Amino acid sequence: MIQESEQPEPEATRRTVSGTESSRANRGWWDSNADEYQSDHGAFLGDDRFVWGPEGLDEADARLLAPAAGLKDRRVLEIGAGAAQCSRWLAAQGALPVALDLSHRQLQHALRIGGDGVALVEADAGTLPFRDGSFDLACSAYGALPFVADPVAVLREVRRVLRPGGRFVFSVTHPIRWSFPDEPGPEGLSVSASYFDRTPYVEQDEDGDAVYVEHHRTVGDRVRDVVAGGFRLVDLVEPEWPLWNREEWGGWSPLRGHLIPGTAIFVCDRDD
Numbered sequence: 001m002i003q004e005s006e007q008p009e010p011e012a013t014r015r016t017v018s019g020t021e022s023s024r025a026n027r028g029w030w031d032s033n034a035d036e037y038q039s040d041h042g043a044f045l046g047d048d049r050f051v052w053g054p055e056g057l058d059e060a061d062a063r064l065l066a067p068a069a070g071l072k073d074r075r076v077l078e079i080g081a082g083a084a085q086c087s088r089w090l091a092a093q094g095a096l097p098v099a100l101d102l103s104h105r106q107l108q109h110a111l112r113i114g115g116d117g118v119a120l121v122e123a124d125a126g127t128l129p130f131r132d133g134s135f136d137l138a139c140s141a142y143g144a145l146p147f148v149a150d151p152v153a154v155l156r157e158v159r160r161v162l163r164p165g166g167r168f169v170f171s172v173t174h175p176i177r178w179s180f181p182d183e184p185g186p187e188g189l190s191v192s193a194s195y196f197d198r199t200p201y202v203e204q205d206e207d208g209d210a211v212y213v214e215h216h217r218t219v220g221d222r223v224r225d226v227v228a229g230g231f232r233l234v235d236l237v238e239p240e241w242p243l244w245n246r247e248e249w250g251g252w253s254p255l256r257g258h259l260i261p262g263t264a265i266f267v268c269d270r271d272d
């Protein structure tokens with residue numbers, strides 16, 4: 001029997017969706033699902049680790065933002081910070097992080113975990129509430145960029161708030177994953193959709209209103225977005241699935257991770 005409080009499952013579809021609808025849907029989704037997300041993934045993320053994605057690549061090893069000595073006293077903006085685990089690691093390295101997220105509930109988890117030296121800001125990545133040149137570095141581990149309709153607008157905003165010579169490193173779902181079912185098992189190994197179809201993935205309620213949105217970009221699109229955002233692309237890192245990691249995270253799994261990339265990390269410099 002269906003309880004009165006139970007919501008019908010949203011319908012998954014592919015359709016065009018505006019920036020405003022994407023932003024509203026994702027704020028609602030992350031507010032509603034933050035508790036479950038932190039309960040499911042909090043242990044893997046660690047309270048004060050900086051993990052770039054489900055493969056478990058750790059910034060302590062990768063050093064994509066700066067060499068260890070280069071983080072001290074650096075002003076760092078983390079975009080789509082969730083519970084601010086990465087920012088807590090940055091603070092422990094002597095950096096001065098600001099953790100920004102769209103979702104109030106995600107930031108409440110940041111407060112629950114606590115920790116000194118991390119400022120929290122609730123805002124949309126498309127309109128950053130900071131002056132030009134406020135930061136030395138910016139980073140985003142799966143925050144915002146997979147979910148926004150206009151990634152170039154976000155990149156331009158990040159460039160604006162970085163000082164000349166600053167660096168932005170962000171990770172997103174590897175674009176090749178768009179072609180495969182989002183399943184961790186063997187069913188996730190057969191191509192089921194066109195890599196070139198940019199139509200967003202949308203979950204919508206019974207009124208047809210989006211409640212969750214992901215926007216697809218091909219690798220070439222992402223490179224062009226970085227350049228259009230005013231950055232120079234320094235590296236594109238595709239972390240391999242390490243033997244020690246046996247954890248499944250949604251469609252990311254050891255089985256698929258050993259065969260196809262799951263995460264793409266873009267290292268971008270603002271030259272002037």
Ligand SMILES: C[S@@+](CC[C@H](N)C(=O)[O-])C[C@H]1O[C@@H](n2cnc3c(N)ncnc32)[C@H](O)[C@@H]1O
Nearest residue numbers: 030080081082101102103106124125141143144
């Ligand atoms: C997959 S989580 C990543 C968070 C964190 N890096 C982690 O690994 O847990 C994505 C985060 O991006 C945030 N987000 C989504 N769209 C955003 C936007 N337009 N502006 C700012 N944050 C956004 C969500 O609220 C969510 O906390």
